[in-house]
Amino acid sequence: KDLFQSPDYFHVDGLLTEEHLMVRDAVRQWVKKEISPIIEDACQQATFPSHIIKGLGELGCFGPTIPQEYGGGGMDHISYGLMMQELERGDSGVRSTASVQGSLVMYPIFTFGSEEQKRKYLPKLASGEWMGCFGLTEPDFGSNPSGMITHFKDAGDHVVLNGAKMWISNAPFAQIAVVWAKDEEGVIRGLIVERGMEGFTTPETKGKWSLRASATGELVFDNVKVPKENILPNAKGLKGPLSCLSSARYGIAWGVTGAAMDCYDAALRYAKERIQFGKPIAGFQLTQKKLAEMVTEITKAQLMNWRLGVLKNEGKATPAQISMAKRNACEIATRIAREARQILGGMGITGEYPIMRHMMNLESVITYEGTHEIHLLITGLDITGLDAFH
Ligand code: FAD
Numbered sequence: 001k002d003l004f005q006s007p008d009y010f011h012v013d014g015l016l017t018e019e020h021l022m023v024r025d026a027v028r029q030w031v032k033k034e035i036s037p038i039i040e041d042a043c044q045q046a047t048f049p050s051h052i053i054k055g056l057g058e059l060g061c062f063g064p065t066i067p068q069e070y071g072g073g074g075m076d077h078i079s080y081g082l083m084m085q086e087l088e089r090g091d092s093g094v095r096s097t098a099s100v101q102g103s104l105v106m107y108p109i110f111t112f113g114s115e116e117q118k119r120k121y122l123p124k125l126a127s128g129e130w131m132g133c134f135g136l137t138e139p140d141f142g143s144n145p146s147g148m149i150t151h152f153k154d155a156g157d158h159v160v161l162n163g164a165k166m167w168i169s170n171a172p173f174a175q176i177a178v179v180w181a182k183d184e185e186g187v188i189r190g191l192i193v194e195r196g197m198e199g200f201t202t203p204e205t206k207g208k209w210s211l212r213a214s215a216t217g218e219l220v221f222d223n224v225k226v227p228k229e230n231i232l233p234n235a236k237g238l239k240g241p242l243s244c245l246s247s248a249r250y251g252i253a254w255g256v257t258g259a260a261m262d263c264y265d266a267a268l269r270y271a272k273e274r275i276q277f278g279k280p281i282a283g284f285q286l287t288q289k290k291l292a293e294m295v296t297e298i299t300k301a302q303l304m305n306w307r308l309g310v311l312k313n314e315g316k317a318t319p320a321q322i323s324m325a326k327r328n329a330c331e332i333a334t335r336i337a338r339e340a341r342q343i344l345g346g347m348g349i350t351g352e353y354p355i356m357r358h359m360m361n362l363e364s365v366i367t368y369e370g371t372h373e374i375h376l377l378i379t380g381l382d383i384t385g386l387d388a389f390h
Contacts, residue, residue, distance in 0.1 A: 004028075004032070004089065004261075004262060004265050005265055006028075006261055006265075007261055007264060007265065007295055007298055007299070008302075009295055009296075009298075009299045010299050010302070010303060012299075012302045012303065012306055015306055016078065016082075016306075017078075019075075019079065020078050020079055020082055023060075023075065023079045023082055023083060024079075024082040024083070024085070024086060026059060027059060027061070027082070027083050027086035027087060028086045028089075030055060030059055031086055031087065031089060031090035031094075034052060034055055035052065035087075035090035035091060035094055036090060039090060039091045039094070039213060039354075039357070040351045040354075040357065042093075042212075042213040043091070043093070043212040043213045043351075043357050044212075044351060046206075046208070046212040046213075047213070048093070048097070048172075048173070048213060048214060048215040049213060050173065052094065053097075053128040053131065054128055056094075056097070056098055056101075056128060057126065057127045057128030057129075058127075059083075060072075060073040060075070060083075061083055061087065061098040061102070062098060062101045062102050062106065062125060062126050062127070062128055063101070063102040063106035063107075063110075063122070063125065063126050064079060064080045064083055064102060065077060065080050065102075066102070066106050066107070066110050066122060066126065067110075070110065070118055070119070070122035070123060070126070071122050071123035071124075071125070071126030071127065072106065072110075072122065072126050073126075076309075076313050077250065077309045077312040077313050078306065078309035078310070078313065080102075080250075080251060080254075081250065081251060081253075081254035081305055081309050082254065083098070084098070084099065084251040084252070084254045084255040084258070085254040085255060085257055085258035085261075085305075086258055087255065087258070088254075088255035088256060088257075088258040088259045089258035089259060089261055089262045091213055091357065091358075091361065092211060092214075092255065092256070092259060092358070092361035092362065092364070092365050093211045093212065093213035093214030093361065094213065094214075095251075095252075095255045095258075096169050096211060096214045096365075097131075097169070097170060097214060099248045099251050099252065099255070100132070100133060100134055100169045100170050100248070101125060101128075101131060101132055101170070102247075102251075103244060103247040103248035103250075103251055104132075104133075104134030104178065104244050104245075104247075104248055105125060105132030105133065105134055105176070105178050106121075106122055106125050106126065106132070107243075107244050107247050108134075108178050108190055108232060108235065108240065108241075108243075108244050109121050109122060109125075109178070109192070109232070110122060111234070111235075111243065112190060112232040112233070112234040112235035112240055113232050113233070113234070114229075114232075114233050116229070117192065117229075117230075117232070121176065121192070125176075130175040130176060131170055131173060131174045131175060131176075132170065132174050132175070132176045132177065132178060133168050133169060133170040133171045133174040133176075133177045133178070133219070134168070134169075134177070134178050134241075134244065135150075135165035135168050135171075135177050135178065135179040135180065135193075135219045136148075136165070136180050136241050136245075137165060137166060137167045137168070138150060138163070138164060138165055138166060139164060139166050142167075143370075143371055143373075143374050145180070145238065145241065146188070146238050148163075148180065148181070148182060148188070149163050150162070150163025150164065150165065150179070150180070150181040150182070150221065151163060151181055151182040151183070151184075152181050152182075152183060152184075152189075152191065152226065153184060154183075154184065155225070157227065157228060158225045158226055158227050158228060159183075159191070159225075159226050159228060159231070160223055160224070160225060160226075161179070161181060161191065161193065161221045161223075161224040161225075161226050162221055162222065162223060162224075163181060163221050164218060164219065164220050164221065165179065165218060165219040166205070166218045166219075167205070167216060167368070168202075168216065168217055168218065168219050169211075169214055169215070169216055169368075170214075170215060171202045171204075171215070171216065171217030171218065171219055172202055172203075172204040172215040172216075172217040173215055174195070174202070175194065175195050176192055176193065176194050176195070177192070177193045177200075177202075177219055178190055178191075178192060178232075178244075179191050179192075179193050179219065179221070180240070180241045187236055187237060188235075188236070188237055188238055188240065188241070189231055189232065189235060189236065189240075190231070190232035190235045190240055190241070191226050191230055191231050191232070192226075192230040192231075192232070193219075193221070193224060193226055193230070194230075197224050197225065197226065198224065198225065199221060199222040199223045199224040199225075200219070200220070200221055200222075200224045201218075201219075201220045201222075202217045202218065202219055202220070203217055203218050203220065204216070204217045205217050205218065208364075209360055209363075210360045210361055210362075210363045210364040211361050211364045211365075212360075242319070245369055245370065246319045246322050248369055249322050249323065249325075249326040249369050249370065250308065250309075250312060250317070250322050250325070250326075252326050252329070252330070252365060252369055253301070253304070253305050253308065253322070253325035253326045253328075253329040254305045254309075254329075255365070256329045256330050256333035256362060256365055257298065257301045257302060257305060257329050257333065259333050259337070259358045259361065259362060260294070260297070260298055260301070260329075260332060260333035260336040260337070261298055262354055262358060263294075263333075263336050263337045263340035263341075263354070263355050263358055263359075264291070264294045264295060264298060264336060264340060266340060266344070266353050266354060266355055267290070267291065267294070267339070267340035267343040267344060267355070268282070268291055270343060270344050270347070270353070271287050271291065271343050274345075281343070287343060290339045290340075290342070290343055291343070293339075294336045294339060294340070297332040297335070297336060298332070298336070300328075300332075301325075301328065301329045301332055301333075304324075304325050304328065304329075305325060305329070308321060308322065308325050318382075319378070320378055320379060320381075320382035323370065323375040323378040323379060324375070324379050326369065326370070326375060327372055327375035327376060327379070330362065330365055330366040330372065331366070331372065333358075333362050333365075334359070334362045334363070334366055337355055337358045337359035337362055338359060340355045341355050341356060341359055374389075377389055
C-alpha cells in the first residue's frame, strides 16, 4: 500500500523535459525513503521532524528557482512545481516548510534585497543551515494585511520594531524572519529580524489538528532594535509581500495536486482489494463515480498547473491566474481527500493510510496564502473590474 503511483491520465509526463522528470523522480524517491516512513508518527506526536532539513537542502528544495550563484537551484518553474507536488504527496507540512523557505524568505531577499543581504543570507538558506519564516499575518489582520499594526521607528543607525505576527510557519525554530511592518509614513517595508535580537520571541502555537508536522508560532517584537542594513531596500508597499505570496501560491497549486494524487492512489488500491457483498468495492457504481471524478479533477489540475508553469517560465503568469489555480487545486484536493476517506470506510480514519492526515492538512492549505473566498474575489475583480472586497 506504500508504493505510490502517479496518475497521469492525459500523459502530462509527455509535456515534461528530461530534467523535469529527473527532478520529480529524485524528490519522489526521497519522499518515499525519508518522509513516508516517519510522517505519520511526526503528525501524531505533533512534532516537526527537523532532521529532514538537511535532506531538503541537499535535494535543492529550498529556493529551486533562485540562481546558482546565490546557492539556489537555477531551475525553471515547472521543476519547482513538480518538487512541491512530490513533497506534498508526502505531507503538506513538509511542503510548507520548503515553500516558506524558498518563496517567502529567499524570494524576497533575492528580489528586494541588497547585494550584501543576498550574499549573506541566500547560500545559508539554500543549504538549510539557516531556516527562515515570513511574518505578514497579525492577530487582527489576516485577509486584510494592509491594516497591519506592526511598525518601526527610526533611531539613527537602527530602527525600533514593535508589534506581533501570528500563524507563522517555521517561526519556532527559524534563525531569521522576513517581517512586514509599517514605517513612520505608514509604508509597508520588509525587515530581516534575526533570532537573538533583544525583545524578539517566537512562542509556539499548540493544539493544531492540521499541519501537525509543521511548526507554527507567533513573532513578538518588543522594542526590537533592527540594524538599518537589515531593511530590504527595494520593497515598498503591499506589492512586496504579495509578490512573495504569488510565488508560494503557485507552488501550492502543484503541491495540493500531489496530496490529491496520494489520496486517489490509496483509494484506488484499497477499492480493488476490499471485498464486500462478494466483490471488490471498486466494482460498485457508487465507488466508480468517486474514483472517476477524482482522476478527472486531478487531470484538470495537472494540466492547469503545467500551463501555468509554462506561463511563469515565460514571465507571463498573472497573480489572478495563480489565484485561480491555487483555489481550484485546494478545492479539488479537499474534496478528493474526503471522498477517498469514504471509500476506505472505517480504515480511512486511521493512520494506516495517509488520507485523513492529508484531509486535515488541506484545511490549512485552503485557508493560508489567501483564503478560498479571497481567491474567488480576486478572480471576480479580474473578470469584472469591480472590487467586491470592501
Ligand atoms: P480572516 O481574515 O479573519 O478570515 C475569516 C473568514 O472571513 C475567512 O473565511 C475569509 O475568507 C473570510 N473573509 C475575510 N474577508 C472577506 C471578504 N472581504 N469577503 C468575503 N469573505 C471574507 N501567515 C503568514 O504571514 N505567514 C505564515 O507562515 C503563515 N502560516 C500559516 C500556517 C497555518 C497553519 C495557518 C492556519 C495560517 C498561516 N498563516 C500564515 C496565516 C494565513 O495566511 C491566514 O490565516 C489567512 O490569510 C486568513 O487570515 P485569518 O485566519 O485571520 O482569517
